[in-house]
Amino acid sequence: MDSVLAETSLNVMYFGEDEDVNENEEEADSVIVDTEKCAKLNYNKNIAAFIEKREMMSNIKPLECSNILIENITSNYIIVKQIISNLSWQDKAMCKLVCSNWYSAVQTLQKEQISPEDFVIDLCYSLRSGGGKGWFKKSGIFYTEPLVILTFANTAGFCAVSKCKVIQPRPCEQHCEKEHCLMDLINFHVNAPKNCMMTVKANYLVYRPLAHSNTYGHSITHYKYTWTNPFIAGIFIPKIPDVSFQVLNIRSQNSLQQEFYDVVDKLSKDHIIKGVLVYVTEKYLLNSVEDIVFLNYFKDVQPNVPYALGGCIVEDTMSENSDINLLVDSVNEGADFISENLLSIGLFTIPKKSNNNEYNFEMYSFIIESSDWDKPKIQESVTEFSKKVPRFEHSIALKLSCVGRDRKHVLEQDCFRAAFPNTPIVGCYGNGELGIHHPARPEPEALPNAIKRHRRDPGPQFGIMYSYSTVFVYIGWGKIISPQGPL
Incomplete structure (x- = not known):
């Protein structure tokens, strides 16, 4: 103890x-x-x-204090919870091993913090x-x-x-x-x-913490001049009750069946997919946009349940602790670390038999398309999205954009920050974006006075792969502060 x-x-x-x-x-x-x-x-x-599940012999001399005080601290649930609430998650993990009282305090705090x-x-x-x-x-x-x-x-x-x-x-x-x-x-x-x-x-990256945060001084919009x-x-x-996250690393186009379809099939039997993050590395050669159509399979396994999706083409991805060891080895050898990942897909899910989504975990996404180039169009796109999305007690946003949109980056981020003032933004820029509109947007022809668009090939790849665009993925959980944004 x-x-x-x-x-x-x-x-x-x-x-x-x-x-x-x-x-x-x-x-x-x-x-x-x-x-x-x-x-x-x-x-x-x-x-x-803790990892090796062994007792650690410490040479630190315990503080001398009253046994009654020690007993009160270690056995009084309210006091224990207050003290443990200030510890990091690694320290909390070890506190769970002290006794059942401490274990209960940590379990409660994991649902509150x-x-x-x-x-x-x-x-x-x-x-x-x-x-x-x-x-x-x-x-x-x-x-x-x-x-x-x-x-x-x-x-x-x-x-x-x-x-x-x-x-x-x-x-x-x-x-x-x-x-x-x-x-x-x-x-x-x-x-x-x-x-x-x-x-x-x-x-190129984007990092927009909240104004009151001590990290705010490091805010960047796209790191154009400082990328070196x-x-x-x-x-x-943090861990949210009933919410799971899983990464699928696809290392060969020939392994899509076992690395993607089989995994999604198994997952969808007992889970609802709330959101998908897709990072396509530069090693995945796209002969055409149809090479990404397999992502429509999420819609096939849950046709009546909408989900968010966002991503872009990036240099590389890394999602395992073992990759860190390989990275350090590569650095020592003076070589560039290159993973075997062609695509990395992150899946947020909740169980179908959850407690009615007690923590209100939701994900949404929308695309600012290449035609939305001027300020009114960008503002309109963000505003339309914000009116359909609830405001949560906790939220984050990912911005995945084409580097070619250049000085539109600041405008887009400022518009999003105005609509979601309590949501930190982080993300990156690539040369091709993936996304879907959730909530769904009405078709252009359904809008009043809209010009009907004709496509030479209305294939299934449309609505997934974009260029010169920006995709925002909004993730919210906890109490719903308001059911939707300002009208």
Whole structure:
């Protein structure tokens, strides 16, 4: 018991600014050091003992205090719950092992502390502020174990390393003389010892935390001028009762049957698919847009249940802890890490026999199409969507856009932020977007005074694959603050 208690005890704004910060590239190179000595981070002793299910012998001397006080703290449920509520999810996992009273407190807190948090590593910010340190920042404490960690890294950040002594917070108990991979650092602070991080590698990123967050100073709209400096950002979605997340990594077009169809068939027997994230890597050669039509199978397995879908073509993906080890090995060998993934598909599901979706988990998506180019059209598209979507106590948004939309990025994000002021935005840019409208939009001919459009080939690929477009995926859960946006 005592050993457990002892162990658990320059503002840069890239909102479309024209300033070219490549002048810092030489400084950045001094932070990205010799990669021959990159070391994999080890779990803290208490985490390692927890994973290995062994007792940890601690040399820490327990505090001397009244036995009555200790008894009150360890046995009084209200006091225990209040104390444990301030701990991170890794520490909570170990507190569950103390006694049944502590276990119950942790279980209750996991149902109450379900707010998302965002995080960032921004070496460009550190250099401009004069620190030159590999800062890891997060908007708040990760109170509940993660459901999924959606991470986006630019090309420079994906394989970047930094000396242990310049990284804050300190990754090792005592600063070592080696370098650490920044993606490994994210895994260490956010994901470990779970295996639920889905990482996307893309040249250009978007990261828009909330204005009151201490990560807000790292906000970027598309990193146009600073893409050569390491940048990693993401969203931590906590475990939500009755909600599951699963990643399908498709490594061959010939394996679609067992890696996609069979898995979706089995999953759909007992689960409802609420949302789908699709990241197509550059290794998946699209001879035509029809090569992506297999995604319509989600509609076949639940024809009467709508779902959200969003994605884009990216450089690479990574979704397993073992990939981190391969990444570190590649860095040491001076080689680029390249996964075997052709596509990575993330599925959010709830059981069909759930308690009537007690936590109101929902996902929605919509597309700002290539024809929506001017401000009124963009505003109209966002407004139309916002009127149909409830406002949740907790929410996040993914923006997956074509890099070719250029200066429309800021406008789109500002419009979305105005409609959903309490929703952090994160995402990336590619050269091809995937999405569906959920809630469904009326066909153009159903709108008053609309011009009827004629398509040469009205095949099933239409409505999935787009170009020069932007897809927003909105994820909400918890109490419904209002049934829909302002009319």
